[in-house]
Amino acid sequence: MTTENTTRRGFLRTGAAGVALGVAAPAYLRAQAAPLKIGHLTPTTGFLGPLGEYAQMGIKLAVEHVNANGGAGGRQIELIMEDSVNPQTASTKAERMFERDQVEMIIGEISSASCLTISQVAARYGKCFINTGGNSDSLRGQDCNRYMFHVETQNSMYVNAEGEFFRSQDMVDGKNWYTMTADYAFGHDLLSAAKAFLDANGGVLVGDDLVPTDATDFSSYLLKIRQAQPDVVALNLAGTQITNFLKQYGEFGLDFTLGGFGFDTVSAWAAGAQNFSGTWPNVWNHLVPNDASQAFVQAFTDAYGKPPENQAWGDYNAGLIMARAVAEAGDAGGDTLVAYLESDEAQFDLMKNRKGYFRPSDHQLIQEIYAITALPAGEAQNQWDIFTTSEPLPGADQPLETLAQSVTGGTCTL
Structure with a gap:
């Protein structure tokens, strides 16, 4: 297990890029608020491992930027990361994150099969799972559930x-x-x-x-x-x-x-x-020609010495979306976040020409x-x-x- 307590270093290095990327000042501040614990599961071994490495880089950079800009509603994010390996392991680790680590949501995954097992655990705990890499239509169809949202597009x-x-x-x-x-x-x-x-x-x-x-x-x-x-x-x-x-x-x-x-x-x-x-x-690539996109490319390249892959984009944006959701909803509880993400005001800058939104009927990010x-x-x-x-x-x-x-x-x- 890796626990990331991020600092101001990355944000100060990128300067105004944080604002261009949509890391807005929190809606309210709570002095000495408890950390917001977020679990991140993704495969870092096997045939999806190269994607998982970019996913981890993306979420770490998002947390660094959010924390440098005041946190999620005044709460600094504590990131708990694991290699999900396969669907069975993903389920076990998701349960442990909710039960032992007391995370308030899980972000990540690439395997559609693992997405399903994680979502089932999240639903039992009434917590949100934000899928950043699983494409299966069935996750938005017969296998959907109230607490699962999809930043990645579907097949x-x-x-x-x-x-x-x-x-x-x-x-x-x-x-x-x-x-x-x-x-x-x-x-x-x-x-x-x-x-x-x-x-x-x-x-x-x-x-x-x-x-x-x-x-x-x-x-x-x-x-x-x-x-x-x-x-x-x-x-x-x-x-x-x-x-x-x-x-x-x-x-x-x-x-x-x-x-x-x-x-x-x-x-x-x-x-x-x-x-x-x-x-x-x-879904996105490092050549997309708008200011926010290129600011992200520069920040990522400064941090890791290479441009971001689309999986890094997905996990980075999922981190920003959920930080904003916690700030604007005023709580990290699953039902509160579901209500906010389904609402009309939940529209998000995604480093693209048009804002995206979660379709209430299946929680797919339309973009x-x-x-x-x-x-x-x-x-x-x-x-x-x-x-x-x-x-x-x-x-x-x-x-x-x-x-x-x-x-x-x-x-x-x-």
Whole structure:
């Protein structure tokens, strides 16, 4: 277990960046108030480990900035961090955080299966769990609960955004698709959303393979793809699976149109400019061109010596959102925070063009997302700037909820 008691150092280093990032002065101050204990669970080992490392950096920076600016409603945040490892361990550690450590909420996670077990524990204690990385539609559908909120976007939103790109390139109707799917809850759910999109838009699924999460050798799958000769290869993979696939895809010399329905920029960086290709949906990236976004990039780079990945963005913003919620609601109790986060005044600056809000019906943070497209290797400026970013999706003339329609995963009953 790691306990983080953060200081003013990071905020003083970034100066006015704290204000640009939305770390507003607390609504009220309580002298000598008890610390606000927040638990953070995320995998830092296994195939999701590289993402978990960015998640921890993001939440630590958020706590540093909030504490430097007066805390959450005058309460300094004490951060208690653990490696969630797997769903069973995540459940056990969540219980221990609530029972032994007396945390008032839990933030984090990447695995959709672990999100489910953490949310079940949080609901038993009547405390909030803020999911920052689990994409499964079912977490917003049949597996939703009153105390779980989602900063990360859901699979259907990514599918709808990426689908718009493929439609614009005439790569759907009548085209043959081959998908590769991570063999766990996230992948299965994403595949369901992808199939629904293809069925609705005339795409033909000529092959799909379920891939174990610990797979490192993709040669047998790549041979099958070569034989199938698809128009599009679409990945429903996660974590280091994507990195390994991208490296081997280039080695096999395949040039079918490549993309995916879920993506994290750490996979592109790990693959390198020489291997990264295609267009991918992305909740946020370090190239988003607005002042708040670039202030965060600078603060993160100053702190860690490299730009933030989208998972760092998620955990950082979750920290700011919950600090503001505690300050404005006046309490960290689960029911009080649920009422505030569902209210009309709970709209949040997310370093994007439009503010986001939690949809009361399923607690999904409704927000803009992006598409990133790989640069030719020769045009990469450094190891980080190896892709371009689109304008925000949906377009400014469309409602934010445009991408969050036609979802799978059942119906949410809160």
